[in-house]
Amino acid sequence: MKIEHLVWLRNDLRSIDNPALYHASKQGKVAVVIAITPQQWKEHNESDAKTGLRAGLIQTLSESLATLGIPLHLIHAEKFAQLPDKITQFCLENGIKHLWFNHDLPVHEQQRDQAVFEALKKHNIATHIQPVDLIVPQTVLSQQGTPFKVFTPFFKRWVTLLAQQDITPFPAPEPQSEPIEPILLDLNWSKPFREDLWPADQDIAKQRLWQFCHHKERHYQDGRDYPIQPATSTISPYLALGALGSRQCLEAIFYTCDQEERDWQDSIWLKELAWRDFYRQLMGHFPLLSMNQPFKPDTNLLRWRNNQDEFHAWCEGKTGFPIVDAAMRQLNQTGWMHNRLRMITASFFTKLLFADWRKGEAYFMSKLIDGEFSANNGGWQWSASTGCDAVPYFRVFNPTRQSEIYDKTGDFIKRFVPELAELDSKSIHNPSSEQRTSCHYPAPIVDYKSARLAAIAAFDELKNLP
Template sequence: MAHLVWFRNDLRLRDNPAVASALAATEANDEAIYGLFLYSEKQWQRHNWAPIKVDLLLRQLRSLQQEAAEWGIALHIKGVRDWHTVPRVVRDFCAQYDITDVTYNSEYPVDEQKRDRATRSWLAEQGIGVQSFHGMVLVPPVLRTQAGDYYKKFTPYYRSWLEHLRLRGLPEPYGKPERSSVACPDFPERIDYPQRDSSAWVVGENACYEQLKQFIDNTVADYDEDRDLPALDGTSKLSPYWELGVLAPQTAARQLQKLAPEFPDGLPEGAKTWLSELAWREFYQHLMDAVPRLSYGKAFQQHTEAFSWNDSEEDFVAWCQGRTGYPIVDAGMRQLQAEGWMHNRVRMIVANFLVKDLHIDWRKGEQFFMENLIDGSFPANNGGWQWSASTGTDAVPYFRVFNPTSQSRKVDPDGSYIRKYVEQLAACPASEIHEPGKWVKKHSVDYPQPIVDHKQAREVFLSKFKAL
């Protein structure tokens, strides 16, 4: 008899309810625990996984596999053709290792929910017990309004989210169990998917936990003021680890609780703002669970599907390459290409520019981000793009159009961030760097003039969107 922990985007041992359940069930009788992680190059391709994200995933899997063996859990990593084949693979694995019980943490996009329902059905036919948990979020996507509907606005959702934390509290932490170590299964020899070096990012639970702790101890106090300034190291840069589940939101909440024993109340402003960002992440998962069409590339506000988008490939390529002539936009896109990551405030600026200045379909930007971001999250990326495009729930009003030049002066006043990523403007003085057209001509610098007039583009967008 044995137990199976089916891992997915929860690549950790601590603060993992699926792992905790298996450990508790085997504590008295020392039954074997196996782990299983299934990957599919076809699914990665379908969801536009970035090569740098795949590389980080594989590095984390190696680390987790080694640590799991020390915990007495033999973690097997297997490739499958696609999610349709998963039920058979899991069933056969359970038969091979005489598994009687399976635990896992739920995922909320449509394909993953279909996969899990089918697998549960197959396992039930074999008399195998299955238990699922909501280990990827602090608050499960069960919150409902007084009318019984799902929340469509973040602010009331956040109030309910906080109340849920007040009532339920945080789960107790647990440490390494007193179990004998096991041999580490073989790691797949060949992964047929492009990979890009992610070594600038740490892997392993301990290293990621230390990064979280350093952020809480040294940076979170100023988060509300510094988070919008891309030249500063004012954000946590933990997003890849939320996405792969190397860190649990429960672990982060427990660190915040040290700042305010009455958590989630009483937090200093910086920590309070950061907690709300974790809630935004869960709000988008709540929406993905409640509104299946979001998983199919559809706008939340369905009337916006009638918008007449610009299909200029030339404009789109200029945006992708960071050659729009708007320095803050170009700096952000070049940071993305260089590092596989982009500062969050700049993500909003470049997204707003693509949709509301270039009038290009937000779905093209959503896909490009997923193809390049190390922290590409299907729910959060979709939610962020629909927010910027004014097509989503609780989105920025359509008449709010970022002025890229004003935004540039606001978030990068001395041009430090721009100079770091737009090498052609390295010598441009701060007084001209946000509108460098004259300086570029005077010094014969190879940097483009603006590809669109913001004021005119704004008026066209507003008239077209208002007509919807």
């Protein structure tokens, strides 16, 4: 079987709703290739959990593609810089005339893709780049033709464009031959992850999406802030690696809203997906975000405290603030953290410990199974008041008050900080000195009131700088 079309998958590990795979399959016989770049992932702080889920998804994808007669190959390279030569070599050895892939936005990925394009061009191998994997794939701009820097007007324009587009997911390719044997993949680079929580299976991911939309999406706004409640979709790891596509999410939202006779534009969960698009588009518009720089340049002058003992206490969930510690232990044990808790822990880190947001951002990426650079960077810069449409610098979360509101009974704290499990629902949010001693739980590593005032003063100083 002569194959001239090669589809290069990256963070789009799926056969359904995959523009590059769909359009390539319409042009002739296809094969799929995936580049394994462990050193590059390490430099990007990607977690072992994400690496493990990626390996599992590649294995199951290989098996599902094999039923369609589509072979999947792996190219092993340590870093992106090796891919132009390795992909070119693969194409030449296998008679490939066309390479297809979906566009990427971060700077390193764009540089990688441009280098591959130029290398293939020298050998008259055509490159077909499909639109970036966003819900609204075209660039969302203001009436002045400039990028939005505030989410609300972005969202209004985004919804308008969304209403004008076809949201039908691309189907999987038609079978191009009888089923073939899946190629034996070298997955010795895989890492352990919580497969009990996130099975490496496209079908399970799709099932979880539809179950969420059928049973929980309508009430998402009511329960999404309470970490003990199973009110969120928990599909973010599948979105991060592309086991689910954007049109699949839209299809589920539109169908559910239609069945319940409500307007899809009012979906709060849809707005959360729009935030994801917003942060990803910012990566394309402002390359400095991919280079460890804040969106607000003046905040580079902030003198972060960066106390190493406090940093380690935060990482280990031993700050003496129960909700912060429960959240960090959830992250360390599962590779995932509830979104409300991401805001609480990041605010604690950047405003109360007054530690450089980049250190917290990197730690999260090193642990998160759903780590996406754009969303993680956007969330951290939002919390640190250094980013686009960020929280005002004088708004500093009180972790104890957040705990009392969003974990009122203390059940979430009890799950991940079991040494406090015998405390009542009031004192568990801020145990007394005696209770801390008897529970072998540390004293707070920082005083909320004085730390809050110091953080606000540090930001105020920026106003006086030339």
